Amino acid sequence: MFKLLKKLTAYKWMILAVLGLIFLQSMAELYLPTLMADIVDKGVVSGDTAYIWKIGGLMLGVSAIGALASVVASYYSSRAAMGFGRDVRKKVFYHVENFSLQEFDEVGTASLITRTTNDITQVQQVVIMMLRMVVSAPIMLIGGIIMAVSKDPKLSLIVLVTMPVLIGAILLIFKIGMPLFQLVQKRLDQLNLVFRENLTGIRVIRAFNKETQEKQRLKRANRDLTDVSIKVNKVMAFMMPVMMLVMNLTVVAIIWFGGIRIDNGAMQIGDLMAFIQYVMQIMFALVMASMMFVMIPRAAVSAKRINDVLEMKPSFQDNGTSHANKKQGTLEFENVSFSYPGAEEPALSNISFTAEQGEVTAIIGGTGSGKSTLVNLVPRFYEVSSGVIRVNGVDIRDASQAEIRSKIGFVPQKAVIFTGTIADNIRFGKEDATENEIIHAAKIAQADDFIQKMPDGYHSEIEQGGSNLSGGQKQRLSIARALVRKPDIYIFDDSFSALDFKTDAKLRAALKDEIRDATMLLVAQRVSTVVDADRIIVLDNGKIAGMGTHQELLETNDVYREIVESQLSEEEIA
Structure with a gap:
């Protein structure tokens, strides 16, 4: 995960600003209980109204500074995390584009989609949390302990007893949760695969009346994901009750022993109130840390899956040299x-x-x-x-x-058509193709007739996957896309299979003159x-x-x- 987080260096100034603002917010929050103790001990107990107004105004000012710092820090942390996600997504996409078909076969299209979307989103969320909490939690924890000890060292022993219990609970949940998070991502991959196959193969499924079987298949994949997700949430559900139980027992113990110390004259009421707030801040810091422990295992799994793709070397590389044509x-x-x-x-x-x-x-x-x-x-x-x-x-x-x-002008076995106009699809073979070149290629491919019958001709919109075209029409558009390129070598991989014999014969006759130099x-x-x-x-x-x-x-x-x-x-x- 740290390897992936190195890409945050592009946003180092934003991150430094966030860390500075979070530090300011944390110091403001640590200062407030001390001010409250002063109001109680020096203002409320003695009835000094002026002092109460003075310190109360100071508390409002400190609170405003903390709130402002928190808002600005949230803004910059969100910008840095979203920018980081955008950069990683772009890097993964560009890297995957260099893969040979061997790598696509190895990883699987469904898994690549999950890694580029869901996995990067998981890491994004953790980055936001880390930017907000990685500074805040330690400051609140250490600062809270220091301030609590300064108020009453003996009473602080209660905190030393309860903290190991909390930390042990967090570590235990972390150990149990990590393998389950890995399983969640695998099950999510499987669910995406089933969804993708069902959506792309809907015609075949309906043609063979396999809707019931496919529903059962989706139900199984969905149930598998649900079951493991429930297991994860069951484990994580223990965390908050354990936290609250330990925190409340700690507060009860502090009030009990604090009351005894006040009764003995060893402690003032304001100091006890401040001590309770500092203990709550210490516990809250541990809760924040536990939330990070909940998110980090899943994000670590996602980061590993992203890094696996980024570290996957294409089975062959370019040497980048250019050669003059010999033949x-x-x-x-x-x-x-x-x-x-x-x-x-x-x-x-x-x-x-x-x-x-x-x-x-x-x-x-x-x-x-x-x-x-x-x-x-x-x-x-x-x-x-x-x-x-x-x-x-x-x-x-x-x-x-x-x-x-x-x-090379390549026409694959399965015609692939993109969303956009018919002209856009033909121009895919040659970006700067003129309208005359597009029409000429379509005529050679025997596609002009059906294109002219469409509402907007060459500017007619094609639906996703070419669903508003027949198999033969898609093949002819694929052939036109290769022809407009005027390459040295034409490759037709069973590209006439959806054409009737008459169209097939006319197409081959038209191709003879077109490919004299290829x-x-x-x-x-x-x-x-x-x-x-x-x-x-x-x-x-x-x-x-x-x-x-x-x-x-x-x-x-x-x-x-x-x-x-x-x-x-x-x-x-x-």
Whole structure:
């Protein structure tokens, strides 16, 4: 947690101001019981009204100074804590953006969201408390003890007996509570995961009438969080009654023994009243410390989770160098192998091929053959285990990720659409794209027709996740987004699967002229989509089972022929 709190140095002047103001407030509060004792002993007992007014006015002045210091300290502590939270949130987000897909898979999206929101909020709250109490509690504790001893050293022995009881209770609760707070955050992660899956997969859930099962799943996750939260609160619920019991017993003992000392003439009434207030301040300081002990374990867990993300190194880094293109629009795989972390078998083994400018290289194979894995290696979403991938003749590990990705127009298997207008979504591929470029890309992607039918055309708003668009419309917008970029290499990861055969054929025909100066890497399930490719790579269990044109593979490759026969009739094959 202290590692995370180092980021508060940006607000050191605010923090110093807060500490100074809290010190002033604490001194004011410590001074008030002494003034009250003077009023009772020198004013009330002797009937000196003028003295009562004089000291009463002084007490009002001291109280006003303390109140003003408290208000200003609260303002600056809130500003520092909120600024700290904003900075950490920004740092976590920027750091996560550098992660490869491997790190996302390892931590999980739901957990990253929880860490960026709930965990940082927990730490923020503790920072506010610490800024207010880290100075106040020790001053009130030490100052209260000094002032109590100055009033009556013998009566102070009662405080020495009760303080260890309070401290022991706090430490015991702290020891029991810490593991439970860790469990709360894990259960919160699980609840967020269930919520996220339900909200993003609502169509599938309803289509299969799984609402009841999903309600039960959410109920279980919610109950698990509730159960552990109740356990935490049960433990913490003991704290306040224990505090109040010890405090009240202490006050009763002080009044009892203080009355005896007053009766013996060893103590004045005003001093006893002041002594009781100082003891209450000492106890209140311990209560403040206990509140921090309640918050700090949870915040420490949250801080550790945040630090785990910040300390997580991306599995590969840029070298930051820039390279001139050796071969425009070329893609080379040389003995490339790749294994997912913890996998027993490699996802890809010894993949080698070269795609030249203007060529269409298609990849086809059964489910789980490694098609999507192969195309995910080109933009360097994952790092190859062995071998070399070259884009425009440059090893992708020798160039920055930004440079490599700037040369690629990537259309993922699942079309991702952002909130905003249709034009904004297409312009995502090229920030400075003109309206004519956007319309041209949409026409090539066969999207112009349905866009023109929408109420505001290219300025029509898209709902979250593209829920007001069909699957085919989302795919065509994704393709337009890649086309407007005019990259050296186009990657289509099964991007025509939601298109009808007529639109698919028209799109492929339009793409031929559009990509004359680029290379196309095309993953497809349909034979009709890959039949005209310059090169077809057949993948089987992560290995190349065949490579060639449609006709060559049909004659020589059993795996390809099996795929073709499963989709086309004998007449179509002939």
